[in-house]
Amino acid sequence: SQTIHQWPATLVQPVGSPLSLECTVEGTSNPNLYWYRQAAGRGLQLLFYSVGIGQISSEVPQNLSASRPQDRQFILSSKKLLLSDSGFYLCAWRRGSGSGYNSPLHFGNGTRLTVT
């Protein structure tokens, strides 16, 4: 069965510090990978998605970036955090195929980031 791991679970970082959140998926090959952010405990905002190694699509311009160095690894980064980067970050995977739009997203447990 497939599993998704996301860490750390919580993180408190000062403004201006770097960020690295990691997500890995097991039990599947060539998944589509996603980073979402949920601010103030409400709506989900898509940040990045990837359909393959080195392929990153950005949905929202900001000081965050994403990378996919391996097939089942997805990393969210920032060189300098802002207060507005605080939120709940969720990694998700989905079956990667030509008809992937019909399959559900499967989410990790999330990382709660507080920028102070």
Next chain:
Amino acid sequence: AQKVTQAQTEISVVEKEDVTLDCVYETRDTTYYLFWYKQPPSGELVFLIRRNSFDEQNEISGRYSWNFQKSTSSFNFTITASQVVDSAVYFCALSEPRGSGNTPLVFGKGTRLSVIA
């Protein structure tokens, strides 16, 4: 452009009451998929159901049921005999094909359901 609207921000019910969560969507495609997710207080999103645009049959799973109506672009979710464990934020989402065949889900803003004992 695709859009999902969950007009109910918060709902409170007393245990054992029935409750319906509304979801209205917008899409130009004739082929699309709709989803419901549950986010309990612990934070993770749990997939509940998927429905494709060609299947308007209502679905029932235990105390959960879903009513899909293309004529009104709605995909409503009903919990029968609600329980305290149903307290969570519920999200409706839409997915339609792009040229690559893969597309992210577009989520509504969610409805926070509180079930009071």
